[in-house]
Amino acid sequence: MTWFGAEIDGPMIVVRTIHFAAAAVTVGALMFRAFVAEPALRSQREARAIVDSQIRSVAWTGLAVTVASGLTWVLLLTMSLSGEGPGEAVMSGALRDVLNLTQFGLVSQVRLAFAAVLAICLTLQRSALSRWIGLGAAVGLIASIAWTGHAASTLPKLGYLHLAADALHLLAAATWIGGLVPLALLLNVGRKYHLLAWASLELDAVRRFSSLGIVSVATLIVSGLINAWILVGSFRGLVDTVYGWILMLKVIVFTIMVVLATVNRLMLTPRIALPPGSEAQCYALGRLTRNTVTEIALGLLVFAIVGVLGTLHPSAHLVR
Amino acid sequence: MRRSSLIGIIPLLLLFATGEASAHAFLDHAQPRVGNKVAAPPREVTLWFTQKLEPAFSTITVTNAAGERVDAGKARVNGNQMSVSLRPGGTGTYHVTWRVLSVDTHTTDGSFSFEVGQ
Numbered sequence: 060m061t062w063f064g065a066e067i068d069g070p071m072i073v074v075r076t077i078h079f080a081a082a083a084v085t086v087g088a089l090m091f092r093a094f095v096a097e098p099a100l101r102s103q104r105e106a107r108a109i110v111d112s113q114i115r116s117v118a119w120t121g122l123a124v125t126v127a128s129g130l131t132w133v134l135l136l137t138m139s140l141s142g143e144g145p146g147e148a149v150m151s152g153a154l155r156d157v158l159n160l161t162q163f164g165l166v167s168q169v170r171l172a173f174a175a176v177l178a179i180c181l182t183l184q185r186s187a188l189s190r191w192i193g194l195g196a197a198v199g200l201i202a203s204i205a206w207t208g209h210a211a212s213t214l215p216k217l218g219y220l221h222l223a224a225d226a227l228h229l230l231a232a233a234t235w236i237g238g239l240v241p242l243a244l245l246l247n248v249g250r251k252y253h254l255l256a257w258a259s260l261e262l263d264a265v266r267r268f269s270s271l272g273i274v275s276v277a278t279l280i281v282s283g284l285i286n287a288w289i290l291v292g293s294f295r296g297l298v299d300t301v302y303g304w305i306l307m308l309k310v311i312v313f314t315i316m317v318v319l320a321t322v323n324r325l326m327l328t329p330r331i332a333l334p335p336g337s338e339a340q341c342y343a344l345g346r347l348t349r350n351t352v353t354e355i356a357l358g359l360l361v362f363a364i365v366g367v368l369g370t371l372h373p374s375a376h377l378v379r
Numbered sequence: 380m381r382r383s384s385l386i387g388i389i390p391l392l393l394l395f396a397t398g399e400a401s402a403h404a405f406l407d408h409a410q411p412r413v414g415n416k417v418a419a420p421p422r423e424v425t426l427w428f429t430q431k432l433e434p435a436f437s438t439i440t441v442t443n444a445a446g447e448r449v450d451a452g453k454a455r456v457n458g459n460q461m462s463v464s465l466r467p468g469g470t471g472t473y474h475v476t477w478r479v480l481s482v483d484t485h486t487t488d489g490s491f492s493f494e495v496g497q
Contacts, residue, residue: 136484140436160435163484212404212430212482214459370485372403 068370071135076366078128080359082204085121085177086197086230087237088114093194094271096241099264106254111184113244118181118197121237125200126174133157133167166206173200201233202226208369213289221289228282235275236316236358239351242268246348258335265331265347269324276317289375296374303374309364316357319350404430404459404481406489416494424450424475425462432456436480439463443495444471470495 092114100107134145134154141153148154158164173196180193205211205225213221245264249257287306297303327350330343410425411417424441434456441450441463449468454461461479473495478488 140480140486156435161433161480161484162482163433207483209430209483214429214431218431 068139071132071139072363072366072370074128074131074135075369076359076363078125078132079204079362079365081121081124081128082201083233083237083358083362084240085118085125085237086201086233087235087239088117088121088241089194089197090234090271091238091241091268093190095238095264095267096245099267100260103255103260106248106257106260109248109252109254110241110245113248114241115181115184117240117244118177122174122177122181126171129167129170129174133164136163162211163207166203166211170200170203173197173203198230201229204229209290209373210286217289220285224282224285227278228286231275231278231282232361235272235279236355236361238268238271239355239358243348243351243355246344246351249344258331258340261344262328262332265323265328269320269328272320272324276320279313290373292375296377300372300374300377302368302371302377305364305368305371309361309368312357312361312364316354316361319354319357323347323350403485403487404428404432404479405487406477406491407459409475409491409493411493413491414493416496418496420449420468420470420495421465423462423464425460426475426477428459428461428479428481430481430483431459432461433480433482436486437461437478439475439477441465441468441476442474443468444473445469449473468495 092111096107096110096114100110134148137143137148137154137157138145140157141148141151143151143153156164158168176196177193177200180189180196183189184193203226205222205228208225210218210221210225212218242265245261248254249261254260291297291303291306297307327343327347330339331347333340333343405428406413407427407429409427411421424439426439434454437454437456439450439454439461440448443449445468447468449466450463451466452464454463461477471494472492474490474492476488476490478486480486
């Protein structure tokens with residue numbers, strides 16, 4: 060299918076979008092647990108148990124979708140390389156060739172191993188060690204996506220910088236956008252359960268997430284600039300190509316997300332510190348929850364845009 | 380050089396993101412050079428691409444003026460460089476047809492010709 064002169068591969072874009080979103084939610088949930096939920100709720104066993112259970116549900120669901128979509132991605136690629144249908148591509152040995160003879164295939168095997176380690180750690184979740192190993196496996200799972208994209212084929216030595224920037228970009232995006240899901244669930248806990256001193260715990264968690272978000276946004280900006288410098292390369296590359304326009308759309312959506320996050324931090328978060336049950340506090344909490352859900356929707360849009368971008372020629376190779 | 384252009388980077392300061400963008404390998408240059416004339420039939424043809432290639436899924440065929448294939452053996456791939464040895468094929472227009480898979484899983488293909496003359 061051709062769209063504005065660019066070849067669009069529908070199924071591949073859908074599968075990639077689902078895969079990025081699911082991986083981000085999986086990693087974001089575990090980063091949220093390690094850096095927001097556990098520190099904020101350390102003193103409250105009941106609250107910690109409820110939130111931990113929510114986070115593990117999110118992580119398990121995310122992991123299942125990540126693995127399913129990842130396998131589908133490998134299969135779709137094999138089908139497009141061999142020109143065969145799904146059954147034929149597996150039986151004819153084409154899938155085996157892609158898995159063993161291409162970097163993408165080898166990286167996919169490594170990523171599946173990360174997913175397996177993470178699944179084991181989520182099962183043995185009582186031990187602190189297994190939680191940290193699980194977090195490490197999740198970080199590996201998302202960062203290794205860099206080795207399936209353009210950064211993997213950029214020639215050295217720029218290629219090493221590109222891989223590093225891309226891996227950090229993926230991790231930061233997952234931490235922030237993926238972390239919004241457990242945040243939205245946490246904000247809803249007060250409505251479902253009556254917990255002691257919940258308001259102050261909630262405020263602490265929101266502040267911690269906000270700080271994590273700031274670090275993530277800063278990382279996204281710096282790594283994004285590096286990637287754009289390598290892939291777009293010039294102002295003409297930005298404004299004269301389909302790739303450039305879609306990239307600008309991504310930046311616009313990202314900017315809207317940052318504006319919402321800033322409103323959350325500067326205006327709404329201080330107000331949820333007001334006396335619990337007061338009108339101002341309830342309004343702020345409701346607004347914060349709605350903004351968070353809006354950010355999640357925008358984050359999904361970003362992943363869809365990235366799903367499209369991945370199938371296009373970067374401007375740097377079209378514009379000199 | 381586009382990469383050292385600071386003017387290009389200033390608008391890029393407005394950019395916050397890119398990410399999982401992929402590329403296709405384009406032919407950067409070849410030996411013998413695209414469209415050029417060489418005095419004697421070359422022993423091999425070498426192509427340089429803009430991206431790193433996957434050896435298992437990158438192929439090249441070379442035909443001489445009579446339409447006979449003159450590439451001998453499997454294409455050798457090293458990073459972004461692909462080459463194939465040639466059998467003697469006489470004079471005239473040689474056609475090179477290539478199909479490559481870049482490491483980021485995109486396929487591109489193309490062709491070009493060069494002259495072998497007296």
